[in-house]
Structure formats: C-alpha cells, structure tokens
Amino acid sequence: MAGVTELIHKYLRHDKKFPHVWCPGCGIGIMLGALIRAIDQCGFAKDEIVLVAGIGCTGRLPVYVDFNTLHTTHGRALTFATGVKLANPKLKVIVVMGDGDAVAIGGNHFIHAARRNIDLTAIILNNSVYGMTGGQFSPTTPYGMRTTTTMFSNVEQAFKISELAVTAGAVFVARGSVYHAKMLDGLLEKAFMKNGFSVVEVVSHCHTQYGRLNRMGTAVEMMQWQKEHAITVEKAAGMADEELADKFKIGVLIDRELPVFQDEYDKVKARAKGISIP
Amino acid sequence: MKKRFNKEKLLQGNEAVVEGALYAGCRFFAGYPITPATEISEVMSQRLPAVDGTFIQMEDEIASMGAVIGASLAGAKSMTATSGPGFSLMQENIGYACIAEVPCVVVNVMRGGPSTGLPTSPAQGDIMQARWGTHGDHPAIALCPSTIRECYELTIKAFNFSEKYRNPVILLLDEVVAHMREKITLGDDRIDIFNRVKPTVPPEWYIPYEDTPFGIPPMANFGEGYRYHVTGLTHDVRGFPTSRPDEIDPFIRRLFRKISQNFSDLQIGESFMTEDADVSVIAYGCVARSAKRAVIDARERGIKAGLLKINTIWPFMRIQVEKVLKTSHCVIVPEMNMGQISREVKRVNKGDAKVFTINKVDSTIITPTEIFNRIREVC
Numbered sequence: 071m072a073g074v075t076e077l078i079h080k081y082l083r084h085d086k087k088f089p090h091v092w093c094p095g096c097g098i099g100i101m102l103g104a105l106i107r108a109i110d111q112c113g114f115a116k117d118e119i120v121l122v123a124g125i126g127c128t129g130r131l132p133v134y135v136d137f138n139t140l141h142t143t144h145g146r147a148l149t150f151a152t153g154v155k156l157a158n159p160k161l162k163v164i165v166v167m168g169d170g171d172a173v174a175i176g177g178n179h180f181i182h183a184a185r186r187n188i189d190l191t192a193i194i195l196n197n198s199v200y201g202m203t204g205g206q207f208s209p210t211t212p213y214g215m216r217t218t219t220t221m222f223s224n225v226e227q228a229f230k231i232s233e234l235a236v237t238a239g240a241v242f243v244a245r246g247s248v249y250h251a252k253m254l255d256g257l258l259e260k261a262f263m264k265n266g267f268s269v270v271e272v273v274s275h276c277h278t279q280y281g282r283l284n285r286m287g288t289a290v291e292m293m294q295w296q297k298e299h300a301i302t303v304e305k306a307a308g309m310a311d312e313e314l315a316d317k318f319k320i321g322v323l324i325d326r327e328l329p330v331f332q333d334e335y336d337k338v339k340a341r342a343k344g345i346s347i348p
Numbered sequence: 349m350k351k352r353f354n355k356e357k358l359l360q361g362n363e364a365v366v367e368g369a370l371y372a373g374c375r376f377f378a379g380y381p382i383t384p385a386t387e388i389s390e391v392m393s394q395r396l397p398a399v400d401g402t403f404i405q406m407e408d409e410i411a412s413m414g415a416v417i418g419a420s421l422a423g424a425k426s427m428t429a430t431s432g433p434g435f436s437l438m439q440e441n442i443g444y445a446c447i448a449e450v451p452c453v454v455v456n457v458m459r460g461g462p463s464t465g466l467p468t469s470p471a472q473g474d475i476m477q478a479r480w481g482t483h484g485d486h487p488a489i490a491l492c493p494s495t496i497r498e499c500y501e502l503t504i505k506a507f508n509f510s511e512k513y514r515n516p517v518i519l520l521l522d523e524v525v526a527h528m529r530e531k532i533t534l535g536d537d538r539i540d541i542f543n544r545v546k547p548t549v550p551p552e553w554y555i556p557y558e559d560t561p562f563g564i565p566p567m568a569n570f571g572e573g574y575r576y577h578v579t580g581l582t583h584d585v586r587g588f589p590t591s592r593p594d595e596i597d598p599f600i601r602r603l604f605r606k607i608s609q610n611f612s613d614l615q616i617g618e619s620f621m622t623e624d625a626d627v628s629v630i631a632y633g634c635v636a637r638s639a640k641r642a643v644i645d646a647r648e649r650g651i652k653a654g655l656l657k658i659n660t661i662w663p664f665m666r667i668q669v670e671k672v673l674k675t676s677h678c679v680i681v682p683e684m685n686m687g688q689i690s691r692e693v694k695r696v697n698k699g700d701a702k703v704f705t706i707n708k709v710d711s712t713i714i715t716p717t718e719i720f721n722r723i724r725e726v727c
Contacts, residue, residue: 138570141579149411153418156402182407342397
C-alpha cells in the first residue's frame, strides 16, 4: 500500500493547495488513481502527457496532477485535444470527461472524434448525473430515476456511452467501474497503448446527489451495486438479453484497426509536396 | 518550396488572407464551411500540408475554435475563418482564449444578419460582436482591411499582435473585400514576424501567468518541459483556479493593461486630406473605398473634404478620431449597419464637431455618390 501511495504522490502537484473539490466517497479519486498507475505502467514521461478535461466534477481532475494540463470549456475537451495532438503529434493526449460533458453538450464532438479516429484516449466517468450543479439528470440517467430536474421521474431513455463509441468508429472501447479498480488499471493501459481513438467508460456513483434522491445509500452501498450489476464481456456472451437487462458489461468491448487520422494526413502532406501549387 | 518572391498576382481578399497567414507562419487551420469565408478553408486545405502544416475541417465552429486554441497551446500559429453565424458559435471559446491568453486569429467575413440573414450579401454588423461577443470583461483586438493589400498585411499583423499580446485577434472582412479581386505584389515587403516570447528560466522557476512590466508573461508550449495548468476559470499567477479577490482583481486588470499600455502600437489607420477638411468621413472596410472616391469628388468641386480610414476597429482609434473631430466642423460615419462605429465616434466627441451617419442595411454597398451627396448636404 505504501508503494502505491508513493507512486500517486510522484504525479500529484504539491504546489496546488489541497483538499480537492470532490465529496468524500466519490469515485473520481479512484479513477484518478487508476489513471496515474496506468500512465506509470506505460512509462510515459510527465512532459509528454497532455491531460485535457471539460467542465464538471470530472473536469476538475487535471489541476491536481503534474502533467501539461488543460481545463477547457464545457463539452469541448475533445476539440481542444484534437488541436493539441495535430499540432504536436509526439504528445500523448488523454481526455477526461463526465457523462454530461462527453455525450450531452459534447456529444457531437464525441462521435466525430471517434469517426475521425485521431490518436486520443477519452476517459468518460459516468455517474449518471450532473453532480457539480447539484444533481440534474444527464443523458445517462436511467429511465424512471429521480434527479433535481426529474423529481416526478425521468421520462427519457439513457445513452449507452460505450456502445455509442463502438458505432461511431472508435478503434478501442472498454468499460470498467470504480469498484473494479484493478481491472480499470489494465483497461486504461490498453487504451493508452492503442494507436487511434480509444474510449474507456468508467461507471461510477454520485451518492451525494443521485444516490440520495434515489435512496441508493452510501458510497459503499453504491459501489456494492456496481459489483452486483457488472458482468464481464466474456460472461455476458453466454447470457440472454433478459438476464442482462439491468446489468452492464465490463471489459474490452471492441479492439480493431482502422486508418488513424495522423497517419493518413502524413500521406496528404506527401501528396501536397509532390504536386506543384500554382 | 517554390520561390514566390516579387510575384504580381490577381488575388481575392480571402486568398490574400491565406497568403498573409502563411507568410506570418500559420501552421494550423481548423474551420467549418460557411459563405462567404469558405475560400479561406479551401485554399488553406491545399497550401498547409505542403508546408508541414495541418488543415482540419471540424464538425462545427465551436469545435474549430477549440482545435485552434489547442493547437496554439501546443505551439502552432493557428487560425480559423468564418462568418456571422459561425462567429456567434465561436464566442465562448474566444473568451477562453482571452482568459487563458492563447494567441490565435479568427477571421470573420461579415455578411448580412442577424441569424442566417443574407449569406451572400455584405454587411458590417459584427463590429460590436467582435468587441463584446463573448461574456465577461475582456480585452479585444480587431482589424478591418479595405483593400486586398490590406487583407494580406493585416493578416500578418493580426498574427503578430496575437503572438505579442497573447490575445485572440479578430480580422473583420466584409463580403465585398473578401470576394473582390485586385492586383497584389507578394514578396516585395519586409514585414517583421513576431513570435511568442518563451520562458528562459528553468521550469521550476516558471510562473505561467506572472505579471511582468509589459503585462504579458512568456508562454511555454505544451511538451517543452514547462508543465503548467491552463484553465478557463479565473486563475492565479500559477494558473490554478482562484476565488480570492486579491488575486482576481490584478489578473483581470492585467488583461486590460496588456492592451491599454500598448494602445499606440495597435493603431492602424490612414488619414487622407483631413488636415484642412471641413467635412471628414470616418469609414472602414469596403465603405472606406467609396468614401475615398467621394472625398476626391468633393475636393474637385471645391469642398474641403477628408477621410480617416480606420483599420484598427478595436481598441477604438480614439486619438486619431478625436483629432479629426477637433479639426473638422462635420464628421460623417457611413457604415453598413445601424450605427456601431458612429456610436463610438459620438462617445469620444466632446462637442467639437457635428456627427452625421449614413446607415445602410439593405444588403447593398454604400456608393461614392451616396457619401458625396451627404457631404454636400452637411457642409
């Protein structure tokens, strides 16, 4: 345990005044731990990492870690990351977003980044609610749940972020949860090493807002829920749809090869230099 | 690359903007097709890859502006081009570039508005949007060319200003100037190129938003060993979010000081026969062309007329305008909007001259005759 703490401290910004903004029991800290361990495992230098985030609880994450960090406008993290990556392809660009950030206000950018297949890793912490603004429903709030803007129950259907990413063209898509922290380390490592647009959805909890309104108990009880409702992709393959109705799949959903934007654009540069422009 | 010095060319305004941008060292362009700015994207997509730059067509203007800021932070001189509706979409991220002090150039080819308005017709309705389009108090730099030569030169200057003052610079073209063609000689000029000042201290000493005597802190690019935090939140000198009044106030004031203490460096304009003029015209963009003709016609008929062409729209050229207001009895401000610059002229007028306006919003340009007739009326 002491070794793990030491590792985390190596990557924290000690000149930033702690405490952090997150509630006690929040899952974002677990995700941050997994992120740091995975980066360390992959052997990236601090200088080559650019950590980009949007707005919201998850958006506050980069300020605490000692990388090149960029806290953008709401929903636009992927667009900023696109610019960073294309201007300096040597940088390893990682984007962290919440569910509202990634698939509500930033939904269009998300599907287009996946389609374009730029070498970025998008990590989406899905806690089914807008936490920072006080618990309003998000595009991933399940049907029938209570939030501060759906006090008479949510009448909309929820997005499945990972499945959306698969359809939009991401080359690597995985889902984990903050309960399965060890597994999350591995999923993030795989995503970082993948050339192309990789997505890791992290199922988390917001006991302060979402859990409280839906009587789901403490952070520990909500993580217990994750444990009981997570099914590995391998196990789910042999199960009927009815059995999977209230479950979520964890593990690697897709790992495929498609042309990566930068590689293709290098060819464009070569073609442009070959022909003389009047 | 082929040598292209001292070449006479027949260029469109939009094409001249691209030439200027490439000369200034622009190596990243993100945009979204929109009339009447599309030619800038088209030519950029062909020219940039040949000079190892990157062109990307994004999913919308919000994304374009985001990508431009990201690329600039990673070290590339970056630009986007759009028209009114797209400019409105970019506003949030333009504010981000102001607060995070990210150099970039935004070309807005003005068309008739509001909303979808008149996509293929000229207007000058975005003067105030260029100043106050994004929310909150912020400094603004906006330039407006009226000839193809100026399209080229002001684009270079826009990049220089953005790099020098670490602020987004808006280049306001109107549809007439953007689509008009004129002869231009490229490569005969020696316009200095200004690149952002980088830190020279070791990384552990680097304070990314430090208040320097110039008010402009050196800027490290991502990946150069200076790891720091960039945020749209109001931040302290280290770039970390703050809510302390004693840190917020000096920060916001420094943003304004960057512009105010370098005010004269940002003034680009041209006086034409204003010294002895009874009637002076203050104009910009395509209207300045008509105004010059009208002034020449008036002089031929014995009317002492003059023209102050303002190329710097923001910060407003109040010193030159005040001078004209003092020396002339009457000042006419013709513009293709309901009176956005005339409002500024009236603001700085201390009763020295009578200020008249010509406001045209019917999608057609203001002709020399219209300005000439107004000159005759008022004098």
